[in-house]
Amino acid sequence: MRSVGKRSATVRVARWSALHPRRAIIGWLAFVALCLGGGIAAGMNSATSEDFRVGEAGRAEALATEGGVQLRPTEQILIRAASGPLDEAAADAAVKDVTTRMKALPEVASVAEPVRSADGRVLRVPVELNGSEQDGKKNVVPLRAQTEEAAQAHPELTIEETGDASVSKGVNDQRGKDLAFSEAITLPVTLITLAVVFGSVVMVGVPLLLAITSIMATMGLAMVASHLLPDTGVGMSMILLIGMAVGVDYTLFYLKREREERARAGGRLTSEALVEAAAATAGRAIVVSGLAVIVSTTALFLARDVIFDSLATGTILVVAVAVVSSVTVLPALLVKLGRRTERRAARRLARGKSVCAYGEKGPGRAWHALLTPARKHPALTLGLSVLVMLGLALPALNMNLKNPARDSFSREIAAMKGYDRLLAAFPELRVRHLVVVRARASQSGEVRQALRELAREAQADPLFADRAGAPVARSSEEQRSGAPVVRSSEDRRTTPPLLRSSEDRRTTTLELNTRHATYSQEAEASLDHLRDRHLPATVGKLPGVETAVTGEVARGVDYVEHQNEKLPLVLGFLLLMTFAMTVYAFRSVVLGLLGVGLNLLSAASALGLLVLVFQGRWAEDLLSFVSLDGISSRVPLFLFVILFGLSMDYQVFVVSRIREAALNGVPTRQAVLDGIASSAKVVTSAALVMVTVFASFVMLHILEMKQMGFVLAAAVLLDAFVIRVMILPAALLLLGRATWWPSRAIRRAQGRSAPRSEGPDGPDGGFAAGGEGGRPEGSFEQRSKQGSLPHSG
Numbered sequence: 163m164r165s166v167g168k169r170s171a172t173v174r175v176a177r178w179s180a181l182h183p184r185r186a187i188i189g190w191l192a193f194v195a196l197c198l199g200g201g202i203a204a205g206m207n208s209a210t211s212e213d214f215r216v217g218e219a220g221r222a223e224a225l226a227t228e229g230g231v232q233l234r235p236t237e238q239i240l241i242r243a244a245s246g247p248l249d250e251a252a253a254d255a256a257v258k259d260v261t262t263r264m265k266a267l268p269e270v271a272s273v274a275e276p277v278r279s280a281d282g283r284v285l286r287v288p289v290e291l292n293g294s295e296q297d298g299k300k301n302v303v304p305l306r307a308q309t310e311e312a313a314q315a316h317p318e319l320t321i322e323e324t325g326d327a328s329v330s331k332g333v334n335d336q337r338g339k340d341l342a343f344s345e346a347i348t349l350p351v352t353l354i355t356l357a358v359v360f361g362s363v364v365m366v367g368v369p370l371l372l373a374i375t376s377i378m379a380t381m382g383l384a385m386v387a388s389h390l391l392p393d394t395g396v397g398m399s400m401i402l403l404i405g406m407a408v409g410v411d412y413t414l415f416y417l418k419r420e421r422e423e424r425a426r427a428g429g430r431l432t433s434e435a436l437v438e439a440a441a442a443t444a445g446r447a448i449v450v451s452g453l454a455v456i457v458s459t460t461a462l463f464l465a466r467d468v469i470f471d472s473l474a475t476g477t478i479l480v481v482a483v484a485v486v487s488s489v490t491v492l493p494a495l496l497v498k499l500g501r502r503t504e505r506r507a508a509r510r511l512a513r514g515k516s517v518c519a520y521g522e523k524g525p526g527r528a529w530h531a532l533l534t535p536a537r538k539h540p541a542l543t544l545g546l547s548v549l550v551m552l553g554l555a556l557p558a559l560n561m562n563l564k565n566p567a568r569d570s571f572s573r574e575i576a577a578m579k580g581y582d583r584l585l586a587a588f589p590e591l592r593v594r595h596l597v598v599v600r601a602r603a604s605q606s607g608e609v610r611q612a613l614r615e616l617a618r619e620a621q622a623d624p625l626f627a628d629r630a631g632a633p634v635a636r637s638s639e640e641q642r643s644g645a646p647v648v649r650s651s652e653d654r655r656t657t658p659p660l661l662r663s664s665e666d667r668r669t670t671t672l673e674l675n676t677r678h679a680t681y682s683q684e685a686e687a688s689l690d691h692l693r694d695r696h697l698p699a700t701v702g703k704l705p706g707v708e709t710a711v712t713g714e715v716a717r718g719v720d721y722v723e724h725q726n727e728k729l730p731l732v733l734g735f736l737l738l739m740t741f742a743m744t745v746y747a748f749r750s751v752v753l754g755l756l757g758v759g760l761n762l763l764s765a766a767s768a769l770g771l772l773v774l775v776f777q778g779r780w781a782e783d784l785l786s787f788v789s790l791d792g793i794s795s796r797v798p799l800f801l802f803v804i805l806f807g808l809s810m811d812y813q814v815f816v817v818s819r820i821r822e823a824a825l826n827g828v829p830t831r832q833a834v835l836d837g838i839a840s841s842a843k844v845v846t847s848a849a850l851v852m853v854t855v856f857a858s859f860v861m862l863h864i865l866e867m868k869q870m871g872f873v874l875a876a877a878v879l880l881d882a883f884v885i886r887v888m889i890l891p892a893a894l895l896l897l898g899r900a901t902w903w904p905s906r907a908i909r910r911a912q913g914r915s916a917p918r919s920e921g922p923d924g925p926d927g928g929f930a931a932g933g934e935g936g937r938p939e940g941s942f943e944q945r946s947k948q949g950s951l952p953h954s955g
Contacts, residue, residue: 172449172489176441179493180434186494190487194379201382209392211294213468217720218693222598222710229669231662233596233712234271235298237305237325238584239264239287239312241276244320248283256316257287263308264289269301279587286588291327298327299334306331324580329568332575333864334395340862341402347861348406351854355847356414368417368495372487373409377401380480387475394469397476399867404804405480407855408455408811411848412448412488415815418844419444420496433500437493443822444815445489451814452485454743455807461736462803465728467721473800481807529842536891537835544892547884548763554880555766557773563726564792565718567680572863589677593685593715595692597672599701600708606667608704613661613672616700623696625688626676681790685715722795729799737762740806748817749905756893760885761809765802768877772797776869785872787865794866797873805877808852812886816841820894824908830901834894838886849882 179186215223226232241256242248257276264273264287274288291301306323313321349370356366380401384393420440427436459481462474535543569592571578585592597616599609620626660673674692678684693711701709737758744754772793775781779789820837824830856878859871894901902908 170442170446172445173438173441175489176445176493177434177438179490180437180497183494183497186491187498190375190491190494194375194382197379197382199382201385204386204389206385207388207392209296209394209468209472211296213392213394214296214717216467216717216724218710219712219716219720222596222712222716225600225669225708225710226596226598226671226712229600229664229666231598231664231669231671233295233594233673235291235293235295235301235325235327237289237291237302237323237327238580238591239289239309240320240322240324240580240584240587241285241287242283242320242583242587244318248285249318252316252318253285256312256319256321257285259315260287260309260312260321263312264305267304267308268292269304277588281587284583284587286584289325295326299330302327302331322576322580322583324577324584326568328577329571329575329581332577333571336572336575336863337395337399337867340864340867341399344855344858344862345402347858348855352406352410352851355850355854356410358847368492368499369410369413372413372492372495373406373484376409376480376483376487377405380405380476380483383479383483384476387479391471391475392468394472396469397472400473400476401480403855403859403871404477405484407852408452408481408808409484409487410851411811412452412484413492414848414851415448415844416440416444416488416492417496422840424500433497433504436500437496440496441489441493443818447814447818448485448488450743450747451811452481454740454747454810454814455481457739457743458736458807458810459803461732461739462799464732464735465725465799467724467728469796470799474803477804477807529839529846532887533835533839533842533891536888536895540892540895543888544896547888547892551763551767551880551884551889555763555770557771557777558766558769560777561769561773561798562777562792563722563795563798564681564790565721566790566794566866567714567718569679569681570788570790570865574863590675593676593678593680593688593713595674595676595689595711595713595716597674597692597697597701598710598712599670599672600668601670601704601706603667605704605707606663606670609670609701609707610661610663612701612704613670616672616696617674619696619700620674620692623688623691625678625684625691626674680714680718681792686719689713689715689719718795725795725799732799733802736802736806740810743810744813747814748821748902749907750902752897752901752903753817756890756897757810757813760813760881760889761806763889764809764877764881764885765805767880768801768805768873769798771876772801772869772873775872785860785868786863787868790865794869796866797869800870801873801877804874805881808874808878809881809885811848812845812881816845816886816890821902821908824902825911827911830898830908831895834891838891842887845882845886849878852878 211223211227215221223232239260241253241260261273261276264270269292271290271292274290276285276287278285289305291298291305293301302325306328309321309323313319352370353366356369381398384397384401388397420436423431423436423439431439456478459474459477462470462477568578568581573579573582597613599613601609661670663670676685676688678688689711697709697711701707740761741754741758744757745751748754775785776787776789777792781787782789816838818837819841820833823833823836828836853875856871856875859867860875862868862871899909
């Protein structure tokens with residue numbers, strides 16, 4: 163077979179790393195330190211409110227911000243009796259204290275009049291913050307400190323704070339704790355899995371070391387990259403999630419191949435020769451697999467969404483760094499460990515002791531049993547397996563996409579407990595719709611009159627009306643008053659709606675509230691009524707005005723609509739790239755089409771399981787979540803992109819083994835059985851590592867992360883144990899030589915060689931992975947035989 167080594171950059175890099183292991187290791191550590199130091203120096207550039215704007219809601223926010231009348235983060239200070247009725251004198255004193263404290267803070271824009279709940283048991287003091295909603299997480303810290311001091315100063319009362327900013331701060335803090343918890347689970351399970359695979363503490367440390375250093379380097383690079391693509395707070399989570407999975411997997415595949423070469427050599431080759439042989443096969447597969455993940459992940463950029471941009475950036479960077487570590491520093495580490503083993507063996511021989519020959523175990527009886535259906539009854543196995551996967555996918559047909567809102571956050575967050583108490587006392591504050599109108603300054607009076615008419619129309623709409631049948635709208639008097647005059651929730655029904663106008667009188671806003679949960683059908687219906695009925699019938703009749711509606715519900719609805727519009731483009735690009743990468747890797751159109759079909763099947767089945775578990779309510783207590791009666795809108799698109807990339811890992815590593823055997827003249831049927839059996843153990847181990855990482859996210863508090871972790875874990879399990887064990891081998895056995903169409907290389911190779919039977923060691927002994935023709939000319943093996951191989955520390 164003609165040489166590939168002289169042309170392979172992967173082999174050349176591995177050769178240099180093996181010859182200069184100390185330099186390679188020091189260079190890698192320097193690279194990690196440089197990335198991390200550069201990232202810390204550059205700092206993280208976080209996304210602003212403008213980066214999140216989508217659809218009509220985004221247009222409304224832009225208009226309101228330009229006029230200076232945008233929704234600002236508002237905190238609510240709740241004052242209630244620790245028990246029994248509220249003492250008026252104590253409550254008045256607490257209100258004055260809180261108002262004075264808040265007005266003294268530079269982060270506070272205004273403090274409104276206190277409002278009493280309908281039952282008179284709770285007072286709330288609205289506090290409007292300066293800055294954007296994205297700044298709220300930072301600006302709310304001193305407010306919460308003052309609230310705690312006020313609570314200590316009035317022990318006879320319960321004083322607490324809640325609001326969007328407090329909730330966002332709580333979610334961020336909880337996310338940090340969750341990630342630490344995930345790491346605490348992932349690392350021990352990964353250690354156990356690797357120990358079972360390699361049976362060596364030293365070898366277990368190598369994958370973890372490279373995965374952790376790769377994650378550290380990527381975090382630094384992500385900070386630098388955030389100045390081009392702003393970070394939304396999810397990028398680091400994705401770096402940890404994907405980095406640990408692919409970092410360990412790539413190292414695992416390389417280590418497994420090196421051990422196979424060592425077992426086959428029986429001590430006749432040096433560590434450098436073994437590393438180069440592994441680089442010629444597993445090294446190339448790692449590069450192709452990593453490239454496939456990177457290319458497929460770029461599809462997320464087509465969604466034109468700042469969150470997906472952040473997810474894609476983190477994933478691409480960590481996969482690229484993991485690939486680099488696997489083909490650069492990993493060969494150096496293996497040479498170091500190999501030389502250590504050789505020196506120990508030499509010392510034992512010098513003392514007259516025997517040295518046990520290294521042997522790599524086969525896949526075992528369990529895997530032969532699992533492959534038996536596909537081997538003996540490929541058509542039946544294929545048909546039944548596909549039917550099972552399609553059955554799992556059926557619930558996905560009823561998938562209801564939702565944008566996770568504040569109501570879905572964990573109640574372990576203190577601000578969320580206060581939020582629940584706020585809504586119990588003031589249910590009209592659950593949802594805010596903001597109508598934004600842009601017109602000529604001369605039309606200001608007409609616009610304000612039309613908006614008042616809109617508010618009156620809402621009075622007759624059950625989706626907006628409160629218990630008394632009046633529209634829930636905030637009073638502008640609450641924003642202007644300086645004295646703490648307490649207004650009851652009942653009194654608020656008679657006050658005019660909150661109208662705000664910009665200084666140039668060109669932009670006017672109206673704020674309306676509803677009592678429905680942000681992710682409920684009623685909340686979405688209220689938005690539809692506002693946009694499609696009330697607004698066109700009132701303000702929409704004025705000539706030359708521009709109108710738009712925003713708010714939390716509007717953002718969620720527009721976001722889901724935006725994603726649905728982009729989904730065909732992203733999915734089409736993803737399918738095309740998956741097909742192209744498979745054809746490039748294996749020179750087979752048939753394998754390209756098969757890969758696309760199998761990826762769609764595993765993704766659809768995983769989505770079906772996701773809907774079955776999370777869209778209903780039966781698993782709420784089991785997995786500790788509150789159902790949205792739907793699926794987070796980002797999860798399906800994220801699943802398709804990430805799963806298509808990760809599935810290429812298995813596709814590349816399994817089919818590479820099959821193709822190597824076929825290129826060595828092994829008949830396609832035997833090559834399929836040998837290749838899948840020989841890669842079974844490492845693919846299973848890699849899948850278990852990935853499933854462990856992903857499944858740990860199911861135990862987190864954030865619902866969206868739960869769903870992502872669950873669907874990825876389910877997809878990887880199905881891909882590893884159904885697709886690669888049942889469907890893929892059955893399909894390849896049925897296709898036979900047609901598998902490789904239109905490649906001629908395998909047909910020529912099999913035409914030159916007679917069929918070979920299984921070797922003495924079982925199916926894996928029937929061919930040498932990489933074979934005699936699979937190793938490059940001018941390799942370490944040849945030079946070591948000539949005694950010309952240099953050694954370098």
